[in-house]
Amino acid sequence: MKYIEEFQDPALARKLLDDIRATVTRPWALMEVCGGQTHTIIRHGIDQLLPDEVELIHGPGCPVCVTPLEVIDKALEIASRPEVIFCSFGDMLRVPGTGRDLFQVRGQGGDVRVVYSPLDALRVAQENPDREVVFFGIGFETTAPPNAMTVYQARRLGIPNFSLLVSHVRVPPAIEAIMRSPSCRVQGFLAAGHVCSVMGTSEYPELAERFRVPIVVTGFEPLDILEGVRRTVQQLERGEHTVENAYPRAVQPEGNPAAQAMLADVFEVTDRAWRGIGVIPASGWRLSSRYREYDAEHRFSVTGIDTREPAECRSGEVLQGLLKPHECEAFGTTCTPRTPLGATMVSSEGACAAYYLYRRLDLEQKTVSREGASVV
Amino acid sequence: MCLAVPGKVLGIEDRDGTRMATVDFGGVVKEVCLEYLPDLQVGEYAIVHVGFALQRLDEDSARKTLELFETLGLLQEEFGDPWEPAEPDANGRTEQPADAGDGAAAQEAKR
Numbered sequence: 001m002k003y004i005e006e007f008q009d010p011a012l013a014r015k016l017l018d019d020i021r022a023t024v025t026r027p028w029a030l031m032e033v034c035g036g037q038t039h040t041i042i043r044h045g046i047d048q049l050l051p052d053e054v055e056l057i058h059g060p061g062c063p064v065c066v067t068p069l070e071v072i073d074k075a076l077e078i079a080s081r082p083e084v085i086f087c088s089f090g091d092m093l094r095v096p097g098t099g100r101d102l103f104q105v106r107g108q109g110g111d112v113r114v115v116y117s118p119l120d121a122l123r124v125a126q127e128n129p130d131r132e133v134v135f136f137g138i139g140f141e142t143t144a145p146p147n148a149m150t151v152y153q154a155r156r157l158g159i160p161n162f163s164l165l166v167s168h169v170r171v172p173p174a175i176e177a178i179m180r181s182p183s184c185r186v187q188g189f190l191a192a193g194h195v196c197s198v199m200g201t202s203e204y205p206e207l208a209e210r211f212r213v214p215i216v217v218t219g220f221e222p223l224d225i226l227e228g229v230r231r232t233v234q235q236l237e238r239g240e241h242t243v244e245n246a247y248p249r250a251v252q253p254e255g256n257p258a259a260q261a262m263l264a265d266v267f268e269v270t271d272r273a274w275r276g277i278g279v280i281p282a283s284g285w286r287l288s289s290r291y292r293e294y295d296a297e298h299r300f301s302v303t304g305i306d307t308r309e310p311a312e313c314r315s316g317e318v319l320q321g322l323l324k325p326h327e328c329e330a331f332g333t334t335c336t337p338r339t340p341l342g343a344t345m346v347s348s349e350g351a352c353a354a355y356y357l358y359r360r361l362d363l364e365q366k367t368v369s370r371e372g373a374s375v376v
Numbered sequence: 377m378c379l380a381v382p383g384k385v386l387g388i389e390d391r392d393g394t395r396m397a398t399v400d401f402g403g404v405v406k407e408v409c410l411e412y413l414p415d416l417q418v419g420e421y422a423i424v425h426v427g428f429a430l431q432r433l434d435e436d437s438a439r440k441t442l443e444l445f446e447t448l449g450l451l452q453e454e455f456g457d458p459w460e461p462a463e464p465d466a467n468g469r470t471e472q473p474a475d476a477g478d479g480a481a482a483q484e485a486k487r
Contacts (some may be wrong), residue, residue: 008440043448089426117409117426117427118427119427138456142380145430146409147411155392183469194423197430220379221441221444249437250423250431256413256415256430257414258412285393
């Protein structure tokens with residue numbers, strides 16, 4: 001994507017941008033919560049097309065990035081066991097644990113398999129009754145219902161050799177944690193559209209009211225992002241702070257009740273540590289006591305793992321919107337997608353990866369021209 | 377991870393007591409669980425995430441999104457060989473998209 005002409009509907013993109021420009025009278029900082037939205041923004045240069053007054057701060061909504069190092073290390077230990085077939089989404093393969101990743105475990109003989117759906121992992125368990133099949137259950141409210149259904153099916157079909165390594169996280173407590181931070185600059189949120197496809201919008205009015213921030217449910221395509229920004233800026237300029245749905249084609253106010261009912265049955269809310277951020281109260285799910293036997297941590301008693309974060313990695317600040325990826329000293333030098341220090345550089349939704357893939361040449365040119373200027 | 381792709385239901389069947397469908401994503405056909413959208417019918421579109429239909433979508437929106445994803449190579453990312461991006465290339469580098477560094481062009485367009 002090089003020019004606004006390359007948007008799917010350039011005339012509409014231009015109209016939305018003109019509208020934002022005509023509305024904005026002072027600087028505003030908005031946070032897009034979801035990593036998928038971050039990639040759209042950087043890939044299409046949306047942050048550079050917007051008027052200078054509108055700053056987009058990248059949020060912590062990359063489930064791969066916020067999965068704690070301790071959980072990654074547990075996954076690596078379980079995946080290394082000879083009796084285990086470890087199934088995962090492809091995103092997790094190169095996320096660095098302490099000293100290695102799943103890709104390397106596979107290279108060392110571990111049976112690590114990538115699946116498209118958790119139900120594929122359940123099929124692997126059915127086909128391999130003499131092996132323990134573990135699925136790495138990470139993700140936000142969008143991914144939790146598929147994983148919940150898979151555990152439910154494992155019990156219904158009587159498949160004893162399947163278990164889930166769970167590290168699910170929830171968006172609303174993360175928004176609360178961001179707003180409570182003393183260094184918070186966020187004045188409005190673009191809420192993650194597909195999370196709301198499942199959960200609906202009922203969790204957000206209370207947050208919008210309590211923190212006096214507009215929350216606009218936003219989709220993932222370039223025009224969706226522009227519309228989300230336009231509506232958030234409109235609210236901010238009017239001094240309003242309500243919840244709006246700018247993604248009605250995929251989000252109903254009530255969400256998907258069947259998925260919510262399954263979440264309530266299979267999981268229970270728990271405190272969860274977020275990589276680079278720390279523990280956020282009630283911000284995650286674990287398997288409920290009714291399904292505890294399908295909990296891989298319980299089944300494999302993975303404890304006493306010594307985890308060590310690379311001191312150089314500043315992904316925690318990136319995930320909290322306190323640092324832009326290219327402001328990290330390691331960016332593009334000691335930390336690249338090939339040799340990542342942190343998950344934000346490998347994940348398909350990580351902010352560091354987005355900047356490296358779509359903004360690096362631009363940043364390098366700026367550096368060169370700055371160096372050139374200093375010589376003159 | 378939260379990428380959800382619109383797909384069209386080609387056929388529906390009961391498998392082991394679970395409502396499953398074959399779904400077409402712009403040419404890629406996958407098995408999809410319909411338990412969270414039990415009323416979905418053949419010919420209808422839904423947003424699908426990791427093999428589960430999560431929300432109905434109208435045909436026009438679905439087609440536009442699929443077109444865009446196709447252009448951006450997102451369908452390949454979602455349904456392609458997952459080991460490929462993890463493998464280093466011969467030079468030990470990860471793949472760079474053709475449009476890397478386009479931020480500069482966007483800046484240009486802005487001016």
